[in-house]
Amino acid sequence: MMESGPLTGPVPTDGTADASHPRSAEPTGVPAKPNPAANGEIAGTFWRRFTFRRPLAALILQRLGLSVGLLFAVSLMIFGGIEALPGDFATTYLGQSATPQAVENIRKDLGLDKPWTERYVSWLGGAIQGDFGTSWASKNSVGEQISKRLGNSLFLAFFAALISVPLAVGLGMLAVQFRNRLPDKIINVISLAAISLPEFFVGYLLIMFFAVKFGIATFPATVYDSMSFTERLSAIALPVATLVLVVLAHMMRMTRAAILNVMSSAYVETAELKGLSMFRIIARHAAPNAVAPVINVIALNLAYLVVGVVVVEVVFVYPGMGQYMVDAVTVRDMPVVQACGLIFAAFYIFLNMAADILAIIANPRLRHPR
């Protein structure tokens, strides 16, 4: 990770990254040239030349490729893994007392009689085009349902992120500013407690107070097409508040740790000993180094938010992806479960990749793996 070793010079930018490139342990061994950009005769394949000229673009491309590969592996796991697990869908679906003929019929009906490789290829082919087949339970198109619900879920997660990110970063900085003093200790204890609260408990607590006792919020948080924007906002007030509370504590603690890590490093101490003002230290020395970890923290928590949406949607009866998936799991509606699982995993992988890439852009040292 980002150990805070002393910098050898001024914070390197894009330009200096090229000069120090040969230090990176390339297995192929790029010849060390002082100014590679001006030198056109670098041997090797196209990719090697590309990594040499544009190390940043190459790294980003590499991460993108890695994520696509990972997503592919995940799809294989969600589909293939389920096939490998014991238990037959048709018998589970019909119950133990089903006649063999009925089981046979339903297997044919759902296309389970074909080999799984064939079904996987057609499933993945459809999934790329947004067609996830039809639901076993309702016989509706899964893709259609998801396109409606995904928007709702993202709407919820977007507003939760909009509130929680600035709040978490602000509180984290406040905790660092007053480190080991009363405000820091209060924030520490409260956030430790908040981490331990299950999402549904927070949700019902909020419903109990704000919807039932005071009657200022609405429950259940149902949204439908004919609602105006402001009506929607007031409907999602409580779910958003729940998500914010759940994510905030985590994000804040991680922000605090990330900033503290930078502030306790040798170069900040040096700057302090030089007699620089606190503002100058933070603006010129600490902030550029703290950006990467903080961005990382935010992206990781946004990924967490995507998953946290599942429980919150069930609590508030909100018509989103999470509710759809949980309902499908209880009736063992596999096409829906697989589609939702894949989409959730895709968001999770994408956000983690974004965190990775942003960290590389913000911190040039990460461009040169040991």
Add this chain to the structure above:
Amino acid sequence: MNLRSIPLSAWIGIAGIAIAIFCAVFAPLIAPFGERDVVGDIWLPAGGDFLLGTDNLGRDLLSRLIYGARTTIFVALAATVLSFSLGMLLSFTAAVVGGFTDQLFSRFNDLMMAIPTLIFALVVLAVLPQHLWILILVMAVLDSTRVFRIGRAVALDVAVMEFVEAARLRGEGSLWIIFREILPNTLSPLLAEFGLRFAFSILFLSTLSFLGLGIQPPAADWGGMVKDNKDGIIFGISAALIPGAAIATLAICVNLVVDWLMKRTSSLKGGRGDA
């Protein structure tokens, strides 16, 4: 270590955990009513015969809470112990053997961690039949990915020490090195991690039960009790909040103890793997 050096917050945590374990162990002796007995009207308010009121079927809430401690703690603890055994064994093997084995385990672990835990559990539980041991196994396998990552990092630090090298030169086998050299030296940071994973297990189990995929009725379990009583919330009946508060309290207590353990071992290396 003397008892005075333990801070107040850790004492509160230890006390809370002790009470919960006491309830779990002696449930039939303390509980005023049976786990599944319908003893009164539905959703009676707290007080009178029923200290915390009754639930959606007229069962005594306090009794179910006490029996629920049993199920919740047992399943969460079993899953955590299993996940630790699995994760530590695999991670130490990866760290000691290295090479291809290490790569194989680590890459597979990365793949498992690329899917969010809850989503993974939902997908898997949709297929598998509903048994208690399957639930424990699924929770353990999913959690062991986090243990693996931390275990490997900690073990790698130890595996390059001189005494491990000395053991290798002496001709000791991999198993001996894992259990006699690495395990004792990594126990302290991993103990804090165990507490953290246990707290996470309690929350995870409660979430699954709340979604109707964890422990099946009529067995009492805190997450499932929230699910049973959630419809009362709209009428201002707080029966669902009581088991919720129990989950939160237990998780906070465990976290208080973990926080203290972390501070004690913070000089040793050991990442904190929040899911």
